[in-house]
Amino acid sequence: MNLLNSLNFSAGPGALPESVLLQAQQAIIEVPDVGLSILGISHRTDWFESVVAELENNIRTLLELADNYHILFLQGGTTQQFSMIPMTLLRGKTSPAEYLHTGYWSDKAITEAKREGPVREIWSGKSGGYRRLPADDELRFAPDAPYLHYISNETVEGLQFHRVLGRDDVPRVCDMSSDFLSQPCEANRFSLIYAHAQKNIGPAGVTVVLIRDELLQGTPTDLPGFLDYRNHVQAHSNYNTPPVFAIYVVLLITRWLLTEIGGLANMAAINRNKAELMYRLLDNSNDFYRGRVQPQDRSLMNVTFNLSCPEKENRFLAEAQAAGFSGLAGHRSTGGVRASLYNGLTLAAVEQLTGFMEDFQRRHHQ
């Protein structure tokens, strides 16, 4: 297998499991039992209908999701969802939707929501450089908010909520782009969950939306057709030509989660082990590697840290690249180092990285 793929710590599009890549590769020439290239199969075939049906079913199984949720596969990424959600749930409302402002992506979600209706930021980490998440006693949730929106894992900063927020009588809307299907998530406590594929579950180009049926009842009637969730529900994600290949790869990932990994509890255990390995190294490095965020809010997906100065960081990144590790540079808004440990990245790869980091520290500890 390709060594570089196995050491791909990119924040997204991120590493995918080897067995899935091999099946995707095969499908480019010939989808098993169909005989055609996946790039040339019509989205109106029985085969593609069965792909969508199996994928919906796999996600329902993995999350133990109730039947009153629709599962959609859309284009446009989370950016499109940042708009579709307030178009659907906030237009014409007088009481504000509640948004948590916990990082770079929250900021973007809030900007788009404000175009559509009233928004209240119930907490912001912006002035503190997004280095922590709020504690429960810092949050007051209004009972009359149309919905609460937050991001479960802030990819850029490496912050992750390790609990479900909000009130049971206000719809919870959550961007789980960077931790979806990385662990169980109490999905039935949310009214809408969305996640683009390119972190844990597939390539760029498709976004999964889980939406409780009752949430669609107040949809404005004048939305452009492709921005109306009801059209996608009715058409089973085939309202207009869907990204067939990307959806197929997500199906392969869910099969891998169900059969090779054995479900989300197992996936969570693996992901926890990977993250613990990294954070233990940071904590034992005598401040050589400095975690960016408050320990109790650390992400299991994106481990962000700094070295003592930018020169040392650059040297670290260059040596890591030369040693075969890729994708470790921090987001352009924060700098530093970020190791993304998505589902497709193995524990062995993390062990190689921590080995490299220990060695680097030995050589540069002065």
Next chain:
Amino acid sequence: MNLLNSLNFSAGPGALPESVLLQAQQAIIEVPDVGLSILGISHRTDWFESVVAELENNIRTLLELADNYHILFLQGGTTQQFSMIPMTLLRGKTSPAEYLHTGYWSDKAITEAKREGPVREIWSGKSGGYRRLPADDELRFAPDAPYLHYISNETVEGLQFHRVLGRDDVPRVCDMSSDFLSQPCEANRFSLIYAHAQKNIGPAGVTVVLIRDELLQGTPTDLPGFLDYRNHVQAHSNYNTPPVFAIYVVLLITRWLLTEIGGLANMAAINRNKAELMYRLLDNSNDFYRGRVQPQDRSLMNVTFNLSCPEKENRFLAEAQAAGFSGLAGHRSTGGVRASLYNGLTLAAVEQLTGFMEDFQRRHHQ
């Protein structure tokens, strides 16, 4: 090579050239000179920037496109463009945009445009079952229309304009989804051209938009970010995570057009030969195969025809499928037979199909 792929007459996603499929397959494991799977490469890498730059340049070369056009690679398909165009060019206008209503897809474009502003259908083929296109003397173009919109090739019905319509002083907006890069198209006479990839130039999941810079100057300021062309222009199609793999395959197709085919004039000659082979057979079949549309409006891309009765059509489709031809069933709105002859389909494949059709006629001519 896979035999079924070579006989794929699907209307879209459609057949792609064998050499492109082989390169796409390789990239799933390892992109040459990068070493990583294309499904796990960040869209913020220098490599992806160079992919977009080369692809823009290739399209500019193939179409001899002037420098004042932006070239964008977006998600959402033509369906999203049906809305983005009137959002950008029609909101708040009092004089109507002019739309030609020439088929199934025109109908959808008009429905979405009407949500955004005034629309005048300057010709409709609906009552006649979309079996012909208008002649020049049936069309009057207003000088004060914000723009003229038409579809160069109606995929469902098999109708194609073989001339450029409209006035030089009114922006021409054209959906070229099913004939883009199948032939030269006088691109510089249009203000906006759009085309999803899944006919002639790639897999489903990406849409090409060519837009003249001056057209963006009146863009409303309150559009959701992802529906504002200016954001995509500014970010070089990297406003939010683009569909990396689909864009890469479109790059491979443009390389194939430039080097293996030798440009759009050559591609057009091949496509014309393929279509002529089909239409000659229909015309010489003594009404056994009956073309759906008026001869002068016949599409070079989608050859639509009927047999004398549905039973015979079903038998034809079943025998064709059994003989290895796929994707020949007509659109669900029209029935009948449709052979799509996109760039990726070879002349040899069409010769095999016409051979099969002659044989079928011999066996069923009574």
